[in-house]
Amino acid sequence: MTPTLREKAESIAKEFEDLEPRERLELLLEFAEKLAPLPAEYQAERDAGTNRVHECQTPVFLWARVEDGRVQVFADVAPEAPTVKGFVSLLAEIFSGAQPDEVIAFEPNLVNRLGLADALGMVRMRGLTAVAYHIRQKVAQAISG
């Protein structure tokens, strides 16, 4: 059975919680490296600068769509911003495959559960929380549109 969004989020949060702070950064880097390349159909929009997350310090581009009742999230993040890329990849993994209602109901405070506050510092944590809110909003738009 497909795990629910909450189960996936809990499992990833636990994975982070069980690690030493330094290892948490390594895990985040692994997420950065496994973010799927942006599907060709979205590349023109990215190159035109649309779908950019404006709250975010590095160029982050996000798309969300619903197919067969399941959410899919696609993203593109500059390689020179691995922290943001890792976080976006982590969120894309959690949200992809979820039911739209689960995404809307999800409270994006997950960022505070990853035990990354010490490794990243407060300023960065704020920026990452903004990304989480943005993905939720994108999904909401995809459903209503």
Add this chain to the structure above:
Amino acid sequence: MAKDYAHPETLVTTAWVEEHRDDPNVRIVESDEDVLLYEMGHVPGAVKIDWHTDLQDQLIRDYIDKDRFAELCASKGIANDTTVVFYGDKNNWWACYAFWVFKLYGHADCRIMNGGRKLWESEGRPTTRDPEPEYPRTNYVAQEPDRTIRAFRDEVLKHQSKNKPLIDVRSPQEFTGELLHMPDYPQEGALRGGHIPGAASVPWARAVNDDGTFKSRRDLEKIYVKEVGLKRRSPVIAYCRIGERSSHTWFVLQYLLGFPKVKNYDGSWTEWGNVVGMPIEKGTSTQPVG
């Protein structure tokens, strides 16, 4: 040419760093905005110092104190006589920030690798994903903070009221008050937009070339002396949003152009734009600087 700068010894080339990376008297330090960049690959032998988690106090808005700075250096194998070479992402923005903090606590021999990560990578020089190397601990002794390079709010207010030169290194939109933060950066809390009255707007990145290296002395003088009208011996205060971009400009003025009295106001706009009753100007600057 590097030799034309006022203090050419503070800039080293990527080739110099590659030659000296195993030199026990040299410690290479990577300081980036992105906390994971070091893990993705760094100059072999380099240690990592994070501007936020290592150099800032996590409770009070301030830098780490003298004792913690000494502990940081000791733990990274930096002795008082070590040559410390900083490099990083974003045109050495954070490398200059770390350089400034090292100067604040009196470290004698600090240098910047001209071109930073960008040039090192584009030249195809070696990088490694090895864990941060451990060096033998030192008995580092930090000096009292050097107040001649750090400006505080009341001093900036006095400086401003006497029409002394201020350089605002933020983006033009932040300067005019159209934006409260860098374009595309998260909103980081200032209640009012604009700039300190009389400040000249010189975005920090104007000091660098496309390849990440610093512009020549002549080109820098064109900007800061001819265009802005700074006089070499005038006391200058640079500021930005939290004192990071302005440490880059501080480095340029003090070490590349040789201005002797330059301070970084690290409180910057996130302090000034939030304090009750501070004078603020919007739009373009009305006063000549000099």
